[in-house]
Amino acid sequence: MRRSRSSSNAPWLLAELGAASAETIARRMMLMGMGRCTHAEYRKMVTEKIATTQSSWLELAFSPWTMWTSMLAPYHRAARSNARRLRNRP
Helix, strand or coil, rough: CCCCCCCCHHHHHHHHHHHHHHHHHHHHHHHHHHHCCCCCHHHHHHHHHHHHHHHHHHHHHHCCCCHHHHHHHHHHHHHHHHHHHHHHHC
């Protein structure tokens, strides 16, 4: 079940998003630097950004009075899942 985010959770959401994004970027840069980044990972980088952006814009389109934290939620989910997935990668 998804937790709803209120404006009081906005600082926490931004902190988690920033930390997960930084970890994902660092891990992907290490993979690239070591020459171990696969074509599938490169494809995933592009396709997930497209899907996340579409999801965020759809949130805005169908609910114009939505809170900005709801628009950041797809980015937050993607960043956290990427960090988790890359953390478990050998």
